[in-house]
Amino acid sequence: MSQSSESLVPDLTDPEVYEAAVRELVASTAPGLFAVVQEREESPDAYVAAWGVEFADRRVAAFTAGLGGWLSLADTDRLLSALDVPGVRTRIVPVA
The missing domain is CATH 1.20.5 (Single alpha-helices involved in coiled-coils or other helix-helix interfaces)
Structure with a gap:
């Protein structure tokens, strides 16, 4: 050399x-840090349902705020589906 x-x-x-x-x-x-925010459709009310991290391969791990449980899923779409509640909008909000 x-x-x-x-x-x-x-x-x-x-x-x-x-x-x-x-x-x-x-x-x-x-990994990218994010919150899963849920908002009621009938009124302007939002809360953080979970905190999560997204890894380079898109896998996610999340800790549910109210339930105290861990989720490990293939991607954020599956996480949103797992936390789907009728009458509630569920979305990912990245932490800046």
Whole structure:
């Protein structure tokens, strides 16, 4: 390996360089955080029914706020179907 290409490889034995690399790894692979909001159709009333995370492969995991249970599903569409309630609009709201 030539001297110039060796300089492109970060020195992970340096604690500051290693910490920066770990933070970059975490930031680039972090799942998306979202709330599942339910709104009554007959009146302007909304509440958070669940909190969830969506992974890079679209799988989701959610914790239901009122029921205290975990759901693990293939995607957000299936999560919305699982939390469907007649007369209630259920939607995903991403956390900024």
